[in-house]
Amino acid sequence: MSKNTVNSDIFGRMLKSEGLFINREAMRPxxxxxxxxxxxxxxxxxxxxxxxxxxxxxxxxxxxxxKTGTGKTAVTKFVGKELLKKGxxxxxxxxxxxxxxxxxxxxxxxxQNIANHxxxxxxxxxxxxxxxxxxxxxxxxxxxxxxxxxxxxxLDEVDKLKGDEALYTLSRINSNLLNAKVSxxxxxxxxxFTEFLDPRxxxxxxxxxxxxPPYDAGELQxxxxxxxxxxxxxxxxxxxxxxxxxxxxxxxxxxxxxxLDLLRISAELAERKGxxxxxKKYVKLAQNKIEIDRIIEVIRTLPTQSKLILFAILLQERHxxxxxxxxxxxxxxxxxxxxxxxxxxxxxxxxxxxxxxxxSELDMLGVITARVIxxxxxxxxxxxxxxxxxxxxxxxxxxxxxxKELAHYKVRGQARLI
DNA sequence: AATCCACAGGAAGATTAGGATA
DNA sequence: TATCCTAATCTTCCTGTGGATT
Numbered sequence: 001m002s003k004n005t006v007n008s009d010i011f012g013r014m015l016k017s018e019g020l021f022i023n024r025e026a027m028r029p030x031x032x033x034x035x036x037x038x039x040x041x042x043x044x045x046x047x048x049x050x051x052x053x054x055x056x057x058x059x060x061x062x063x064x065x066x067k068t069g070t071g072k073t074a075v076t077k078f079v080g081k082e083l084l085k086k087g088x089x090x091x092x093x094x095x096x097x098x099x100x101x102x103x104x105x106x107x108x109x110x111x112q113n114i115a116n117h118x119x120x121x122x123x124x125x126x127x128x129x130x131x132x133x134x135x136x137x138x139x140x141x142x143x144x145x146x147x148x149x150x151x152x153x154x155l156d157e158v159d160k161l162k163g164d165e166a167l168y169t170l171s172r173i174n175s176n177l178l179n180a181k182v183s184x185x186x187x188x189x190x191x192x193f194t195e196f197l198d199p200r201x202x203x204x205x206x207x208x209x210x211x212x213p214p215y216d217a218g219e220l221q222x223x224x225x226x227x228x229x230x231x232x233x234x235x236x237x238x239x240x241x242x243x244x245x246x247x248x249x250x251x252x253x254x255x256x257x258x259x260l261d262l263l264r265i266s267a268e269l270a271e272r273k274g275x276x277x278x279x280k281k282y283v284k285l286a287q288n289k290i291e292i293d294r295i296i297e298v299i300r301t302l303p304t305q306s307k308l309i310l311f312a313i314l315l316q317e318r319h320x321x322x323x324x325x326x327x328x329x330x331x332x333x334x335x336x337x338x339x340x341x342x343x344x345x346x347x348x349x350x351x352x353x354x355x356x357x358x359x360s361e362l363d364m365l366g367v368i369t370a371r372v373i374x375x376x377x378x379x380x381x382x383x384x385x386x387x388x389x390x391x392x393x394x395x396x397x398x399x400x401x402x403x404k405e406l407a408h409y410k411v412r413g414q415a416r417l418i
Numbered sequence: 419a420a421t422c423c424a425c426a427g428g429a430a431g432a433t434t435a436g437g438a439t440a
Numbered sequence: 441t442a443t444c445c446t447a448a449t450c451t452t453c454c455t456g457t458g459g460a461t462t
Contacts, residue, residue, distance in 0.1 A: 162437090331425065354450055356426065372426065376460030379424025 019233075020271045020278065026231040027264035029257050032074050032081075037226055038219040039071045042212055046079045046185075049208050053083065053150040054092050058174065058181040061205050065191055066212025069255030072187050075212070076154050083152065093149025100156045107166035108133050110155075115140035118147045137169060145179045158186040159193045164201050171204040214254030220246035223256050224263055232267065237278045241266065244283050262286055292389055298365050299396045305350060306358050311397050311406070312337040313368060314390055319411035328383040331356060337411055344409065345402055359384065367393070 025031055036043065052059040066072045080096040087094030097117050104113050112126045115136060119125050126136055144151060153170070161167065173182050186205055194202050215223065224242050245266070249259030263278075265286035270278045299310065316329050316337050335352050342349035350358075359382060363370040370382045386393070397403055 350449095351451060352425085353427085353452080357450090360427095372458095374458035374460090375424080376458070377421090377423060377462090378460075379422085380456095380458065381423095381425050 020236045020267050021231060022233055023231050026227050027260060027267070029260065032077050033226060033230070035226065036071060036074055036078060037222045038215060039075050039212075042071070042075050042210065043079060045210055046075060047082070050079060050083055050152060050183075053094050053152060053181075053183070054086055054090060056092060056150065058150065059152065059183040060207035061171065061183050062185045062208045062210060063194070063206045064185065064187045064210045064212065065193075066189060067214055067253045067255065068189050069249075069257035069259075070212040070214055071256060072189075072212050073156055076156075076185060076187065080152065080154065093147075095147060095149060095151040096154070097151065098154045098156065102157045102160040105160055105162050107162075107169065108136060110161070110166050111136045111140050111169070114153060115143050118143035141173065141176055144173075144182065145177055148179045150181045150183070152183055152185060154185045154187065156187045157189070159188045159190045164198050167201045167205060168198060171201055215250070215256055216254060217243075217246045217250035220249055220254065220256060220259045224259055227260065228263075231264075232278075236276070237267075238280065240280055241278050241283055244280055248283075248287065261290065265289055292392060295367055295387070295389075296392065296396050298367060299393055300399070304347070304400070304402055306362060307397055307400055307402065308341050308345075308347065309334065309338055309355060309358055310362060310367065310393065311403060312341055313384055313386070314394055314397070315409065315411050317386060317390065328385050330381040330384070331359060332381065334359070334384060340412075341406065341409070344406060347402070356382075 021027075026033070046062065046064075049062055050059050064072050064076070077098060080098065083094055084096050086092075095117075097114060099110065099113055101110070104110050108131075109128075111133065112128070112131075116125050126139060131139075155161070155167075158167070167186075170182070170184055184205060194206060197205075221242050224245060228237060228242070241263070245259050245262045248262060249255050252258050262283060263286075266278050266282040269285050269289070270282040273282075275282070299307070302310070312334050313329060316333050319325075320327075320329065331352070335355050338355065339349050341347075359368070359370050362368045366387060369385045369387055372380065373383045374380045398407070
C-alpha cells in the first residue's frame with residue numbers, strides 16, 4: 001500500500017483488487033475434495049469392508065493407521081459419504097457417524113454424542129452432564145435399535161480417548177442390539193496404540209487393519225496441483241513452487257496437510273503483498289511463518305516454571321549482548337537469573353537439577369538450542385542459544401500475568417570468566 | 419599425565435495433581 | 441463426598457566427564 005492512497009473505503013478497494021484465490025476453502029485442511037489422488041487403493045479397501053453394510057449385515061470393525069496428513073480422515077469421510085448415498089439409492093438403511101475423539105474424549109460424552117445423533121427432538125436429547133453413564137448407554141441402545149439398519153461409527157484419533165472402557169462398551173454393543181448393527185472404524189496415527197489396549201478390545205476392534213503409507217513428493221505434487229486448479233486463479237503461481245512445497249512436506253514424513261498449509265500460507269502472504277504470482281520467495285516466508293506460529297503456540301502453553309526459565313534466558317542474552325559479552329549462555333547463569341526472578345515474583349524456585357531437565361525440554365520443543373559443551377578447565381555446561389525471533393517470544397511471555405511485575409527487570413551485571 | 423571445573427544426567431524416593439472408585 | 445491409585449513432577453544424592461590448565 002502506498003502512502004498517498006486515500007484511506008476511505010479500504011474494504012471496497014480490497015474486494016475489487018484481483019486476489020489470487022478463487023476458492024479459498026479448497027486450500028483449508030477441512031476441505032474434502034471429490035477426488036482423492038493416490039488413495040484409490042485405500043478407498044477400495046475400506047469400501048470393500050463396508051459394502052457389507054449395504055447388504056444389511058455387519059461389516060468387520062476396522063482399524064486404520066497412518067501418520068498425520070496421509071488422508072485417513074479424508075478417505076473415511078469420502079467413503080462414508082458414498083456409503084450414505086448408495087444407501088439412499090438402494091433403500092438400505094445405513095447410518096454413518098463421524099466423531100473426533102480429540103474433541104469428544106470421555107466415555108460419557110462419546111456415548112452421549114452417538115445417541116444424540118439418532119435423537120432429533122431437542123427435549124429428548126441427552127444432556128452434557130448429569131446422567132449416570134449406564135443410563136446413557138441404555139438410551140443409546142434404545143435409539144440405535146429404534147433407528148435400525150447398520151450404523152458405521154468412525155472414531156477419529158481414538159488414541160486420544162481417555163480409558164479403554166468406552167471402546168470396550170462400544171465393541172460389545174452388537175450383542176445387546178436386536179434390530180440394528182454397529183461397526184466401528186478406529187483411526188489413529190499412533191502405531192503402538194493397540195499395544196496398551198485391553199486384549200478383548202484389541203481383537204474385536206482390529207478385525208481388519210489398514211495402514212496408510214505417507215505420500216511421496218510426486219504424489220504430493222498431484223494433490224497440490226488438484227487443489228490449485230480449484231482454489232487459485234490460473235497462472236497465479238510459479239512453476240517451481242509446487243515441487244518446492246512437495247519436497248519440503250515430503251521431508252516431513254509426506255504430510256499432505258503440511259504441503260497444503262505451506263502452499264496456502266504462501267498464497268496468502270503473496271496476496272497480502274499484492275504480488276501477481278506466488279513465487280519461491282513466498283514459500284520461504286511461509287515456512288518461516290509456520291515455524292514462528294508453532295513456537296508462539298508452544299510458548300503460550302508452557303507451564304509457568306518453563307516460562308520463567310525462558311524469560312531468564314531471554315534476559316541474560318539481552319544483557320550479554322548489551323555488555324558485549326561474547327559466547328552463549330550457560331546453565332549456571334540461567335539458574336541465577338531464574339532464582340532471582342522467582343524471588344521477585346514470590347514463586348517457589350526449583351532445583352538446578354530440575355532446571356537442567358526443563359532446559360532440555362525447551363530444546364526439544366525447538367524454542368531454544370542447548371548443546372552440551374566442555375570449556376575445559378572451566379567445566380562442562382550447556383551452551384544455550386535462542387532459536388530465533390526473541391522479540392516475539394518476549395511479547396508472548398508478557399501475556400502471562402506472572403511477568404507483569406517484571407516488565408522493567410534488569411539482569412544485574414556479573415563478572416564472567418572467559 | 420594429572421588435575422579439576424561446572425555442570426550433565428542417572429537412580430531412587432518424595433510430593434503432588436488429577437482422575438477413578440467406592 | 442471421601443479415599444484411593446497412578447502418573448507426572450520434583451528433590452536428593454550421586455557419579456561421570458571433555459578438555460584447558462598446571
